[in-house]
Amino acid sequence: MARFDQNLPPKEFEEKVVQLNRVSKKTAGGNKVGFSALVVIGDKKGRVGAGLGQATEVQGAIRKAVSHARSNLVMVTSKGTTIPYEVLAKYGAARVLLRPAPAGSGVIAGGSVRAVVEAAGIRDISAKILGTNNKANNVYATIEALKKLKA
Numbered sequence: 001m002a003r004f005d006q007n008l009p010p011k012e013f014e015e016k017v018v019q020l021n022r023v024s025k026k027t028a029g030g031n032k033v034g035f036s037a038l039v040v041i042g043d044k045k046g047r048v049g050a051g052l053g054q055a056t057e058v059q060g061a062i063r064k065a066v067s068h069a070r071s072n073l074v075m076v077t078s079k080g081t082t083i084p085y086e087v088l089a090k091y092g093a094a095r096v097l098l099r100p101a102p103a104g105s106g107v108i109a110g111g112s113v114r115a116v117v118e119a120a121g122i123r124d125i126s127a128k129i130l131g132t133n134n135k136a137n138n139v140y141a142t143i144e145a146l147k148k149l150k151a
Contacts, residue, residue: 012043013041013042013043013047013066013070014041014042014043014044014119015039015040015041015062015066016039016040016041016115016118016119017037017038017039017062017065018038018039018040018050018111018112018115018135018139019036019037019038019112019135019136020035020036020037020038020058020061021035021036021037022034022035022036023035023036023054033056034054034055034056034061035054035055035056035057035058035060035061036052036053036054036061037052037053037054037058037061037062037064037065038050038051038052038065038135038136038139039051039052039053039062039065039066039069040069040115040116040119040139041066041069041070041073041119042116042118042119042120042121043119043121044118044119044120044121045121046075046076046077046078046120046121047073047074047075047076047120048073048074048076048116048119048120048143048146049069049070049071049072049073049074049143050069050072050116050139050140050143051064051065051066051067051068051069051070051071051072052065052068052136053065053066053067053068074143074146074147076120076121076122076146076149077149077150078120078121078122078149079100080103080124081103081122081123081124082100082101082102082103082122082123082124082125083098083099083100083122083125083146083149084100084149084150085100085149086098086099086100087145087146087148087149088145089141089142089144089145089147089148090131090141090144091137091140091141091144092132092134092137092140092141093131093132093134093137094129094130094131094132094134094137094138094140094141095129095130095131095141096113096127096128096129096130096138096141096142096144096145097127097128097130097145098113098117098125098126098127098142098145098146099125099126099127100124100125100126101124101125101126102124103124104124105124105126106123106124107122107123107124107125107127108125108126108127109125109126109127110127110128110129110138111135112129112135112138112139112142113127113129113138113139113142114127115139116139116142116143116146117142117146120146127142
């Protein structure tokens, strides 16, 4: 039995769907149903991006979110497998605190922060989400925190 993915080139970015929402809008003819997707992409070598896409189908929403994430990539400064120093960032009501961790401790972070730092290729970090549980704002706050890092 042949595998179908053997002849495909390796993907440049790893994609992670953080949140998938079913959204609806009241119209004159009834309800208009669609989907909203929050996606984080990264190459695990220091480039990471996030995007939010909406469409009437799940795959269309994910495709739009990936396209938006590709246009909003940022470079992340790292020191070995962790970040150089502690950083706090705010986006809307979300506040995210990122702390460097010793080698081998792994990613100690909540779901939305974990997706971003793993996509960026950071393997040892300790993080805390402060403020809100809004996944989109937490993802964008994490990216803001990573943007603040300078070598």
